[in-house]
Amino acid sequence: MLTQIITFLIFVAVIGCILYGRRLIKTEKVDAVFGNPERALGGTHWVIVGSSFLLLVWLYYSWDIAKGFYPKSANELCQVAKVNDSLLGLKYQFPIEEREFKSTSQIKKENKNLNLILNEIQNSQEIDNQQKTVLAGFIKKTNQLIPLLTNEDLIENETKQKINDITGKINLLTENFQKPDYPFETEQELNERLKAVSEEGGWGIVKVQSGTGSIENTMEVPLIPATDRGLKFHTAAQELNLISDEFFKLRNHNPQFKTQIKQLKDDIKSYRKDLSDSEEVASTYAKNIVKIARRIEFASIYPPNALNKMQNAIIKFDNAQIKAQGGLRFIDILLFPAGTIVASGPSCSEQGSGRWLPKPSDTFNKFILMSKPSVGYKDIPLLWIDMVDVSKMIGFILPDWIADILPGEYPVHTKDGIVKENFKGNVLKVVTGDFKLFKIPVPYGHIWDSFLRVFLGLVFGIIIGVPLGLFMGLNRFAKGFFDPLIELYRPVPPLAWAPLIISVLGIDNTGKVFLLFMVSLSIMIISARAGASGTQLSKIHAAHSLGASKRQILRHVIFPNSLPEILTGIRVAVGMCWGTLVAAEFLAGTTGIGFVENVAKKYFQYEVIWITIFIMGMLGLLFDITLRKIIDKTIPWRGKG
Amino acid sequence: MSDLISQNLNMIFKTPKGETVHALKDLNFTLKKGELLTVLGPSGCGKTTLLNITAGFIRPTSGVITLNNKEIDGPGVERGMVFQQGALFEWLTVAENVNFGLRMKKEDPIQTAKKVDEWLEIVGLQGFGNTPTYQLSGGMQQRVALARCLINDPDLILMDEPLGALDALTREKMQSLVLKIWKETGKTIILITHSVEEALLLGERLYVMAPRPGRIHKEYNLPFASMGLKEDLREIKKNKDFSTKREEILEMIWNMEEEIMGKDI
Numbered sequence: 001m002l003t004q005i006i007t008f009l010i011f012v013a014v015i016g017c018i019l020y021g022r023r024l025i026k027t028e029k030v031d032a033v034f035g036n037p038e039r040a041l042g043g044t045h046w047v048i049v050g051s052s053f054l055l056l057v058w059l060y061y062s063w064d065i066a067k068g069f070y071p072k073s074a075n076e077l078c079q080v081a082k083v084n085d086s087l088l089g090l091k092y093q094f095p096i097e098e099r100e101f102k103s104t105s106q107i108k109k110e111n112k113n114l115n116l117i118l119n120e121i122q123n124s125q126e127i128d129n130q131q132k133t134v135l136a137g138f139i140k141k142t143n144q145l146i147p148l149l150t151n152e153d154l155i156e157n158e159t160k161q162k163i164n165d166i167t168g169k170i171n172l173l174t175e176n177f178q179k180p181d182y183p184f185e186t187e188q189e190l191n192e193r194l195k196a197v198s199e200e201g202g203w204g205i206v207k208v209q210s211g212t213g214s215i216e217n218t219m220e221v222p223l224i225p226a227t228d229r230g231l232k233f234h235t236a237a238q239e240l241n242l243i244s245d246e247f248f249k250l251r252n253h254n255p256q257f258k259t260q261i262k263q264l265k266d267d268i269k270s271y272r273k274d275l276s277d278s279e280e281v282a283s284t285y286a287k288n289i290v291k292i293a294r295r296i297e298f299a300s301i302y303p304p305n306a307l308n309k310m311q312n313a314i315i316k317f318d319n320a321q322i323k324a325q326g327g328l329r330f331i332d333i334l335l336f337p338a339g340t341i342v343a344s345g346p347s348c349s350e351q352g353s354g355r356w357l358p359k360p361s362d363t364f365n366k367f368i369l370m371s372k373p374s375v376g377y378k379d380i381p382l383l384w385i386d387m388v389d390v391s392k393m394i395g396f397i398l399p400d401w402i403a404d405i406l407p408g409e410y411p412v413h414t415k416d417g418i419v420k421e422n423f424k425g426n427v428l429k430v431v432t433g434d435f436k437l438f439k440i441p442v443p444y445g446h447i448w449d450s451f452l453r454v455f456l457g458l459v460f461g462i463i464i465g466v467p468l469g470l471f472m473g474l475n476r477f478a479k480g481f482f483d484p485l486i487e488l489y490r491p492v493p494p495l496a497w498a499p500l501i502i503s504v505l506g507i508d509n510t511g512k513v514f515l516l517f518m519v520s521l522s523i524m525i526i527s528a529r530a531g532a533s534g535t536q537l538s539k540i541h542a543a544h545s546l547g548a549s550k551r552q553i554l555r556h557v558i559f560p561n562s563l564p565e566i567l568t569g570i571r572v573a574v575g576m577c578w579g580t581l582v583a584a585e586f587l588a589g590t591t592g593i594g595f596v597e598n599v600a601k602k603y604f605q606y607e608v609i610w611i612t613i614f615i616m617g618m619l620g621l622l623f624d625i626t627l628r629k630i631i632d633k634t635i636p637w638r639g640k641g
Numbered sequence: 642m643s644d645l646i647s648q649n650l651n652m653i654f655k656t657p658k659g660e661t662v663h664a665l666k667d668l669n670f671t672l673k674k675g676e677l678l679t680v681l682g683p684s685g686c687g688k689t690t691l692l693n694i695t696a697g698f699i700r701p702t703s704g705v706i707t708l709n710n711k712e713i714d715g716p717g718v719e720r721g722m723v724f725q726q727g728a729l730f731e732w733l734t735v736a737e738n739v740n741f742g743l744r745m746k747k748e749d750p751i752q753t754a755k756k757v758d759e760w761l762e763i764v765g766l767q768g769f770g771n772t773p774t775y776q777l778s779g780g781m782q783q784r785v786a787l788a789r790c791l792i793n794d795p796d797l798i799l800m801d802e803p804l805g806a807l808d809a810l811t812r813e814k815m816q817s818l819v820l821k822i823w824k825e826t827g828k829t830i831i832l833i834t835h836s837v838e839e840a841l842l843l844g845e846r847l848y849v850m851a852p853r854p855g856r857i858h859k860e861y862n863l864p865f866a867s868m869g870l871k872e873d874l875r876e877i878k879k880n881k882d883f884s885t886k887r888e889e890i891l892e893m894i895w896n897m898e899e900e901i902m903g904k905d906i
Contacts, residue, residue: 538728541698542786546742546793547718556745560732637731637775 003068003361007059010052017045064359066335067203073331074203074221074341079233081343083321086240094311106299107146113292114139117285126281138289141264145296148257152303156254163310169243170313173236174320183235197226205365221341221348252302261297265290358606366607377596383447387439395433403428447615449591453509454577457516461573465521466566469528490522494580498587507588512581519580520573527569531562564638571627578620645672645797650704652690663854664690677823677830677866679844681837683898687855688833692799696722708797721790723800727782729774735785736770742793760788780811800832813874816842820869837890841865841883842874849890851897
């Protein structure tokens with residue numbers, strides 16, 4: 001429903017914006033081909049057209065428009081696919097989908113194989129002439145098996161009768177299929193089916209009423225036929241499966257063929273037995289000949305005209321079922337671009353671009369579902385708040401050795417089994433956070449973890465990198481001393497460091513924060529250094545002659561003068577850190593957005609993958625916009641000094 | 642005695658190629674309190690070197706320069722400096738720039754705010770206190786630089802081509818301002834310029850320096866600065882005496898430049 005409205009609104013918006021844009025063009029100045037002075041401005045209306053276009057492509061190629069306007073189409077196409085699946089084996093016997101009869105192509109193939117072996121045997125250096133004659137005899141005999149199967153005079157009456165039976169069944173199915181009330185469902189059957197349908201749920205991610213409450217169902221394509229048309233196909237598919245099984249059990253083995261093949265098998269068996277160990281090559285050739293004979297035995301090879309009636313019956317049914325699809329075929333062609341719904345065995349699935357391009361509506365539903373703190377991903381919410389006692393933080397910040405260095409001993413239990421606390425013991429309780437204060441909300445979850453890692457890595461990088469960079473920009477010793485260190489580790493891609501750092505510092509926050517610290521440190525050092533060394537000498541002189549001390553010049557002249565470079569460095573570092581973090585979370589870890597995406601990848605959860613991509617994009621954008629605002633506020637003089 | 646006295650000042654630079662450049666040779670002069678000295682000369686005659694030594698940014702190779710009988714051995718508040726491009730701190734507003742010296746001395750902010758307002762009025766920038774410096778024109782920026790230097794109440798003001806980057810009209814206004822400040826405060830001022838007119842107009846005393854080695858070539862005592870306090874500057878320029886002096890000095894510098902070029906070729 002929502003998808004329908006959105007699709008409609010998109011069309012309205014696109015048309016409206018295009019009309020507005022065209023009207024605007026008429027009023028714009030045009031003095032040369034690209035002479036419009038406002039050409040670089042773009043315009044909100046064109047942004048709307050662009051994003052609508054993207055959304056429309058997404059809706060269309062993910063088949064969400066099909067889902068929005070024809071929610072039952074997937075279920076019906078699934079039933080059609082079931083029919084096609086069961087018809088496939090029978091169809092392949094005849095030149096319907098293929099170019100030749102299955103029998104013809106089988107005979108051609110095996111003749112070719114026999115010739116190949118014959119050639120190999122005759123050219124072989126390892127077999128003597130006597131054995132060559134024997135093996136050629138076997139090949140000839142194998143070859144002579146084929147006419148025994150294709151001769152119409154030899155085919156048994158019993159086999160003929162069975163073929164007629166199967167043809168009759170197909171014809172009856174065709175006849176029934178075309179009746180409007182096929183498959184003659186009783187009221188009870190109907191009710192049971194509808195109940196099963198409602199329990200199974202719809203196409204994609206939906207809420208389903210089941211028994212006591214509702215559950216979230218993520219069935220890709222519902223299997224149970226929901227419509228009468230679907231039921232028709234479903235029942236026909238079941239009947240076709242039975243017919244098909246019956247046909248493939250049928251063997252065209254007349255008595256002459258049976259004796260011939262038995263004799264051949266026995267001959268080869270005794271021949272192989274008599275061969276000595278040194279004549280393995282000949283034995284292998286004999287074995288291969290038997291294999292071909294077996295294939296001929298079990299292939300459904302029939303005389304050329306024996307199956308003509310059956311072929312006609314299948315073509316008739318096929319035409320009838322294509323006719324019965326009606327408008328469904330056009331929905332399939334128009335609204336299921338680059339793929340369709342395919343049945344394989346008992347399950348139906350989407351095949352094509354829609355598989356990796358999940359429907360916007362499904363993605364949205366999944367996102368709503370994952371946003372619930374009780375659901376989250378892998379039992380951890382995306383972003384939520386936990387009440388944490390302040391004492392835990394105090395215990396985390398204060399080192400435990402504070403208690404150890406106090407005079408006295410920790411309390412020891414008395415003989416009555418009572419532990420009496422003393423001062424030292426109480427201090428230990430404080431520094432380990434073993435007491436109660438008040439609780440404050442603390443955010444946690446995948447998004448928060450990722451954010452915190454970037455934030456900490458960046459903050460450490462800034463705290464150490466900026467002073468070091470300024471120092472290096474002002475002092476030749478510092479520049480020379482620290483340059484080798486930084487220039488040696490900086491050119492290495494951060495991800496190349498990741499395996500080492502993660503194995504040394506662990507897969508938890510420490511390793512990742514250190515990795516991000518490394519990334520941001522070099523960027524901050526280089527930008528702060530550039531800022532400091534770029535300070536005009538006249539400014540330093542001016543400050544000096546105004547009475548500023550060395551420290552004051554550093555604080556009030558060199559630092560603010562380097563701010564533009566430092567802030568640009570931070571902006572670059574945020575981008576780098578963000579990219580490195582996600583990849584590092586891919587490598588190892590138990591939380592974070594990258595972790596979520598990596599796990600989703602393993603289970604082919606395309607919706608989740610897209611959700612993580614969106615979250616990362618939004619967070620990256622948020623970082624950049626915030627920094628841009630900070631830059632605009634703190635260094636308005638940039639480029640104007 | 643609050644005089645600036647230079648005794649046998651020598652400055653020798655070594656270039657990376659190993660050549661020695663005699664930037665200043667045996668410079669001797671005395672500047673009394675309240676005098677306005679302009680220094681003129683072709684490029685490479687050591688004007689800026691002299692100023693940098695006086696400011697304390699560099700140390701002379703030999704010789705002594707004293708202010709108030711104290712040897713100059715580093716930058717100090719008693720010697721204020723105004724640079725060619727203003728060298729303002731663009732992250733501070735006009736008032737904060739002017740206040741910079743007092744803030745570094747950690748003076749009471751309420752007192753300094755008053756002082757800043759006073760000085761902004763003197764240089765003609767009242768009402769511009771909260772304006773960022775990058776929004777000011779070149780002339781206004783130099784006014785800020787002047788106020789920033791003067792608020793520290795230095796004994797000696799050093800100006801390194803302060804009006805060089807300004808257009809002709811602004812320049813004339815600023816010249817009047819310099820004279821006005823000189824009169825009102827009675828400060829000792831050394832002003833370096835490459836404009837002969839400016840040197841004549843502003844200089845109570847004028848040194849024409851010669852290059853290779855840098856030395857004082859000729860010294861003038863001029864009446865125009867005192868006249869400028871009463872008369873319009875443009876009127877003084879029409880003065881016959883003024884044009885004679887200007888031609889004389891121009892000729893002198895021209896010859897020096899030619900000499901250098903001749904030597905080079």
